[in-house]
Amino acid sequence: MTAARPVVFIHGLWLHSTSWQPWIDLFRSEGYEPSAPGWPGDPDTVEEARRNPESIADHGIDDVVEHYARLIESLPTRPILIGHSFGGMIAQKLLGQDRAAAAVAIDAAQIKGVLPVPLSALKVTFPVFRNPANKRRSVSLTEEQFRFAFGNAIAEEESKALYERWTIPAPGKPLYEAASANFNPHSAAKVATENSGRGPLLLISGGKDHTVPESVTRATLKQYRHSDAVTDILNFPDRGHSLTIDSGWREVATTVLDWLGKHGGSSAEDGR
Template identity: 75%
Template sequence: MVIFIHGLWLHASSWEPWITLFAEHGYEAQAPGWPGDHDTVQATRDDPGSLAGHGIDDVVDHYAALIAELPGKPILIGHSFGGMIAQKLLGMDLAAAAVAIDAAQIKGVLPVPLTALRSAFPVFRNPGNAHRAVSLTAEQFRYAFGNAIPAEESDALYEQWSIPAPGKPLFEAAAANFNPHSPAKVNTSNQNRGPLLLMTGGRDHTVPEAITRSTLKQYRHSSAVTDIMEFPDRAHSLTIDSGWREIAEAALAWLKNQSL
């Protein structure tokens, strides 16, 4: 079983091409939404209040409950904050393996590049957004997600998949290194967890390569498999844009190498 976990500003249905591809390779796959997500993009846009106020722990608990109903540990594939959630669940021994794609920064990661701050500015500009759901404009989406693809493609992806996102996880991640009990803390020293693959896009504004490489260093005290894979010309839209198959097939090849 493979569970796909989306990040902020994308609906779970954006994983549909991945689910189809993984099914063709023999995997049973699903992409449950976050707490408050509706079944469709439009329904979620129409009810942003249902997303507001949900933090990292809420999302982790939500997926942990779903995993508890499965007959065995799933493989987790997460993008952005979904990548952070996948790492937390892997560290809790709730997954057989995890692929974290352009994953949001976990506790202990120090680099905060200016592009990451600008990508998150629509949330950070108002402290009250910690309790709200915030939408991006098409222009903001192009900067945060679509900076490595044509503007027309970015705008089309925005119209197809973009939804409001709770601001709370961003504030929690930003304060992680000042909070000893931060929900962004991951058990990176777990020796017995399943393998982890970190994927990074070299042109990502939202989660620049420096964040992913710093994340890799957090796992230095664990002997469990921790790999990194870079796609130099890709940005934060790499799971949904016209080049998504390259990323998906790389994840499939890695899973095969792990005998999963």
């Protein structure tokens, strides 16, 4: 007997998990069983997260990976993972651990081994790095900072609406871990990129992304050069970091659905 294949959406920094709701509705209509669990400590709503920012603080990359690994173990079969920003890094780590059938990493945060750190990315992370104590704290973006980091490729009015609807404080710890990854042989940002037995991976970049520029995604692709597993890359030239939540989200989502259909990620699956 076949069952609907689970899809787990993983958000990144500064967005609440409910920002995936349009994707959930679309994927469910296509026969999948989607869900978007939050990170450890994430309250259920945007409003609660803003009222209680310290519930989110001091969770690092390994904490988040272990959190999702436990959730995956409760599923009837290995899921498809779709992650944005740091969620894209988490999805890659879990795929490399053979915990997923396939993964899509959208504007994924820099993994260990990726060297370019564009100036725009440094500007995005400055609100965290300007105070070393933020490693153990949660940090919020201002509307102006969100505009630069997420909404630079869309109208200012839409960027403001997305900021008001979806943004929450984010833990500083993952950014510190990613920044020091290439100096730490045991970095939490390390991904098993040489695993040839893993499921297929799709990397997606936005050509106007300030937070994770296309150069970072292409450098990530090179890290997989020793793996024989399917590793594809797609670029949306006119899109920024908001591409999963802005008015053009459906184009990205249908592209993901098409890719999954070509690489064995059908909506039905037999058992684990």
